[in-house]
Amino acid sequence: MNSTELPSFEPVTEADREIIAVQLGRPPRALRAVAARCPGGHPSVVQTSPRLENGTPFPTLYYLTCPRLASLVGRLEASGIMKEMTARLETDEELAAAYLRAHESYLAQRDAIEPLGHQVTAGGMPGRVKCLHVHLAHTLACGPGVNPFGDETLELLRPDWPSGDCAK
Numbered sequence: 001m002n003s004t005e006l007p008s009f010e011p012v013t014e015a016d017r018e019i020i021a022v023q024l025g026r027p028p029r030a031l032r033a034v035a036a037r038c039p040g041g042h043p044s045v046v047q048t049s050p051r052l053e054n055g056t057p058f059p060t061l062y063y064l065t066c067p068r069l070a071s072l073v074g075r076l077e078a079s080g081i082m083k084e085m086t087a088r089l090e091t092d093e094e095l096a097a098a099y100l101r102a103h104e105s106y107l108a109q110r111d112a113i114e115p116l117g118h119q120v121t122a123g124g125m126p127g128r129v130k131c132l133h134v135h136l137a138h139t140l141a142c143g144p145g146v147n148p149f150g151d152e153t154l155e156l157l158r159p160d161w162p163s164g165d166c167a168k
C-alpha cells in the first residue's frame, strides 16, 4: 500500500459506536471508521474527521480507544522513554528520515479527507516524540513500516498485548 493513500476501513456499526462511547466515557465525535481492533473484536483505533461536527479542527487522525491498550501505553510513557526517543532523532539520520515520512504520510492521509490548511500532525511529529498513543494508533491503523515509534511502542508492549482481556 502506498502510505500516502487513505486506507479504506470498515464502516462504524451502531454496536461499535456504543462500545467506543463506553471506552471513551462520552459519545465519540467525528467518527469516520474503525481503523483497528483488539483480538477480542472491540475497536482499538478509530479514524476521526479532521474537523469535529462543530467545525473545530481535530488534527489527530487516528485515536486509540481501547482503555487497556491506552493504559499500557501510559505506563510506558511514564518511564520517560519519549525523551530518549526524541534524543535519538538527533543522532540517527535513518530514524529521523523514517519519522519525517510518517509525518508526511499522516498529513497526506488527513488532507485527503479535508485539509486543515496547516502542516501540524500529531504526537510531536516530525521533530519530537510527544505521545506514544498517537504513534501506536498510527501503526495499528496503517501497519508496520509507516511509523517507526509506533512500531517500537508495539514491540515494547508485546509482553502485555495482545493478551489478557484484549485477547479474548
Ligand SMILES: [Zn+2]
Binding pocket: 038, 042, 043, 044, 066, 067, 068, 069, 166
Ligand atoms: Zn483492547
